[in-house]
Amino acid sequence: MADAGVRKIDRIDVAPRFTEADAVRLNNMFRGTDTHEMLKAVLGNHMLGEVAVVSSFGAESAALLHLVASVDPATPVLFIDTFKHFPETLAYRDQLVDLLGLTNLRILTPDAELLAKKDATELRWSYDPDGCCEIRKVQPLEKALAGVDATITGRKAFQASTRNALPRFEIDGDRLKVNPLANWTKADLDAYFEAHDLPKHPLExxxxxxxxxxxxxxxxxxxxxxxxxxxxxxxxxECGIHTPVEDNDPNLPVF
Structure with a gap:
């Protein structure tokens, strides 16, 4: 991985630190590489250290999870149960875990004492959605990522104007964030679902x-x-786990 600019760490108790330069070099390294081949390199060769998928098990999530499972079904999959999900989402999560053979699902939950203190009425979403996301999503995930060097997300550039400059690799603090589907279109997703006979979220x-x-x-x-x-x-x-990607970001999308 030296030619990608990622420094090797000899001590196993010290997580590698990534910079913008690392993200740019990885984008250039995998320019033009097929999504599946890129994931094989990243996961199969352990290029980025400890990696976890962050999934909402929402619309289109099955495509990314299928790709990851085809390379390494033991890859940790982090699901944040905010206690506010649709019941259909929870059922879909369980369906996909069984169907794809995912063996390392990790369900994260908010801190009970913090919820009692800051959202006793369970209505914070109605007057302070940022604060609700902070205690129900951001903080539980941050705790779970303590030993993780890079995360994989299912974000796509076409989803919103705030994501249209989304790169495959970006820096997230001192971690890397990998967006394998960044350049996929809705047509690409539909074709992938059909080709692999993947079920769609029932609410879609x-x-x-x-x-x-x-x-x-x-x-x-x-x-x-x-x-x-x-x-x-x-x-x-955005909920706070991800942030909008500016069009003038130095780490513009390269595929």
């Missing part, structure tokens, strides 16, 4: 094209971005 047929917590997810109207149904009525586009 009802017009839910991006599915998160039930109180903050609504049906997407014709002509809207797929993520327009998230936090409708709020100036909020």
């Amino acid at each position: 047929a009802q017009g839910y094209l991006s599915i998160g917590c039930a109180p903050c997810t609504s049906v997407v109207k014709p002509g809207e971005d797929p993520r327009a149904g998230r936090w409708r009525g709020w100036e909020k586009t």
Whole structure:
């Protein structure tokens, strides 16, 4: 991995530190590489240290999970149970885990004392969605990532204007974030689902094209971005786990 600019660490108790330069070099290294081949290199050769998939098991999640399972079904898959998910999402999660043979599902939950202190009414989503996401999503994930060097996400550039500059590799603090499907189109996803006979999230047929917590997810109207149904009525586009990617980001998408 030396030619990708990632420094080797001899001590196993010290996580490798990544920089913007590492992300840029990885984007250049895998320019033009097929998604599956890229994942084989990253996961099969342990190029990035300890890697985990972060999945909401929402619309289109099956494509990324199938790709990862085809390389290493023991890859940790982190699912944040906010206690606000649609029951259909929880059932879909269990269906995909069984179907794809994922052997390392890790279910993360918010801290009970923190919820009692900051969201005793369970209505924080209605007046402070950022604060709700912070205690129900961001903090549980951050704790779970203590020993993780890189995360894999299912984000796609076409999903929203705030993601149209999404690269395959980006820096996330001192970790790397890998977006294998960054340049996939809706047609690409549909073809992949059909080719591998993958089930779709049951709510997608009802017009839910991006599915998160039930109180903050609504049906997407014709002509809207797929993520327009998230936090409708709020100036909020991400939960805090991810941030918008600026078009002038030095780490522009390269595929």
